[in-house]
Amino acid sequence: MEKEKKINASVEATSNKQVIYREPVRGSLKETHLGVRTSSERLKADEDSGAIAVKNLYLACDPYNLNLIKFSAQLGSPIPGYGVARVLESGHPNFKKGDLVWGMTGWEEYSLITAPESCFKIEHTDVPLSYYTGLLGMPGVTAYAGFFEVSSPKKGETVFISAAAGAVGQLVGQFAKLLGCYVVGSAGSKEKVDLLKNKFGFDDAFNYKEEQDLDAVLKRCFPEGIDVYFDNVGGKMLDAVLPNMKLRGRITVCGMISQYSLEQPEGVHNLMNLLLKRVRMEGFVVSDHYHLYPKFLEMVLPLIREGKIVYMEDIAEGLKNGPAALVGVFSGRNVGKQVVVVSRE
Numbered sequence: 032m033e034k035e036k037k038i039n040a041s042v043e044a045t046s047n048k049q050v051i052y053r054e055p056v057r058g059s060l061k062e063t064h065l066g067v068r069t070s071s072e073r074l075k076a077d078e079d080s081g082a083i084a085v086k087n088l089y090l091a092c093d094p095y096n097l098n099l100i101k102f103s104a105q106l107g108s109p110i111p112g113y114g115v116a117r118v119l120e121s122g123h124p125n126f127k128k129g130d131l132v133w134g135m136t137g138w139e140e141y142s143l144i145t146a147p148e149s150c151f152k153i154e155h156t157d158v159p160l161s162y163y164t165g166l167l168g169m170p171g172v173t174a175y176a177g178f179f180e181v182s183s184p185k186k187g188e189t190v191f192i193s194a195a196a197g198a199v200g201q202l203v204g205q206f207a208k209l210l211g212c213y214v215v216g217s218a219g220s221k222e223k224v225d226l227l228k229n230k231f232g233f234d235d236a237f238n239y240k241e242e243q244d245l246d247a248v249l250k251r252c253f254p255e256g257i258d259v260y261f262d263n264v265g266g267k268m269l270d271a272v273l274p275n276m277k278l279r280g281r282i283t284v285c286g287m288i289s290q291y292s293l294e295q296p297e298g299v300h301n302l303m304n305l306l307l308k309r310v311r312m313e314g315f316v317v318s319d320h321y322h323l324y325p326k327f328l329e330m331v332l333p334l335i336r337e338g339k340i341v342y343m344e345d346i347a348e349g350l351k352n353g354p355a356a357l358v359g360v361f362s363g364r365n366v367g368k369q370v371v372v373v374s375r376e
C-alpha cells in the first residue's frame with residue numbers, strides 16, 4: 032500500500048530533471064551541445080492511449096546516441112536513448128503499473144513512451160537491473176546476433192575484435208572463447224588491455240593507440256591470419272585487418288565508431304583482399320535480430336549465474352553527469368559499458 036502511494040505520487044510529479052539537446056552537433060559531440068534543466072510537466076498515460084508513463088532508472092551511453100541526437104532529437108527537448116524504467120501508469124494492454132522495461136526512452140527522470148511495443152519487459156531481476164542497458168539489453172543482443180548469426184564462427188577459428196573492452200566487444204570475446212576460438216582484442220589503454228587478458232579471458236590483446244604499425248601487430252598476433260574480424264571501429268583498423276584475413280574469412284561490420292565524429296569519412300584502401308581471399312564482409316543492425324531475444328536470454332542468463340560470463344560497467348551517478356559520460360564514450364574514457372544512474376528507486 033505504501034509503495035502504491037509512492038508510485039502514484041511520482042506520476043503526478045511536476046519536477047522532471049532532463050538532459051536536453053541544446054546546440055546542433057556537427058562533427059564530434061561536446062558537452063556544450065547538451066544541457067541539464069528541470070522542467071515541470073505532468074505525465075499522463077490515459078487508459079487506451081497506448082502510451083506508458085515511466086520512471087527512468089538507468090540510461091545507456093551508446094555510440095548510437097550520437098545518431099539519435101543528430102537525426103531524431105529535437106532542439107530544446109530531452110535526448111532519446113535506451114534505458115531501464117519502471118512503469119508508473121499504463122494506457123497499453125501489454126504493460127501494467129510496476130512493470131520493469133528496457134527500451135527507447137528519454138534522458139530525464141520521467142518519460143511518456145508513446146510506442147511501448149518496442150520495449151521489452153524485464154522478467155529476471157536476480158541480476159543487476161543496470162545490466163539491461165548492456166549485457167542483457169541492446170548491446171548484448173548485438174554481440175549475440177553479430178557473432179553467432181552473422182560471423183558464422185567455428186570452434187578453433189581465430190577471432191579479432193576491435194573496441195574489445197566496450198559493451199559489445201567484451202561479450203563477443205567471451206562468446207568466442209566459450210565456443211573454443213582463439214581470441215584477440217584491441218583497446219585504447221593499458222588498463223583495458225589488462226582487463227581483456229585477465230578478466231574477460233582473451234588470449235591476447237593490444238593497445239592500438241601505442242602501436243605504430245597495426246599490420247605488424249596483427250601479423251604477430253595472427254601469424255596464420257584472421258578467420259573472423261568483429262569490427263566495431265572501421266577506419267585504419269579495418270584497413271590493417273583486410274590483408275590479414277584468411278581465405279574465406281568473415282568481417283562482421285558491427286560499428287565504425289572511428290568515423291562517427293568525422294565530417295568526411297576516411298577511405299578504405301585494402302578492399303581488394305575481399306576478392307582475392309573470398310572474404311565475406313557483412314553489416315547488420317541489431318533491431319533486425321530482436322526476435323532472438325528470448326533465445327539469447329536462455330543462453331546468457333545461466334552463463335551469468337554460473338560466472339561463465341563476466342561483465343564490466345562504468346557507472347556515472349545522476350543525470351547531471353550524463354553529458355560528460357556520453358561524450359566520454361567517443362574518446363574511450365569509459366571502461367566497460369557506460370551507464371548513467373537516474374534513480375536506484
Ligand SMILES: NC(=O)c1ccc[n+]([C@@H]2O[C@H](COP(=O)([O-])OP(=O)(O)OC[C@H]3O[C@@H](n4cnc5c(N)ncnc54)[C@H](OP(=O)(O)O)[C@@H]3O)[C@@H](O)[C@H]2O)c1
Binds near residue numbers: 264
Ligand atoms: N550494428 C548494430 O546494430 C550495433 C548495435 C550496438 C552497437 N554497435 C556499434 O558497436 C560498436 C561498439 O559499441 P559499444 O556499445 O560496445 O560501445 P563501447 O565499446 O562501450 O564504447 C565505445 C568505445 O569505442 C572506442 N572508440 C571511441 N572512439 C574511437 C575511435 N575514434 N577509434 C577507435 N575506437 C574508438 C573506445 O574504446 P577504446 O578505448 O578501445 O578506444 C570506446 O570506449 C560501436 O561502433 C557501435 O556503434 C552497433
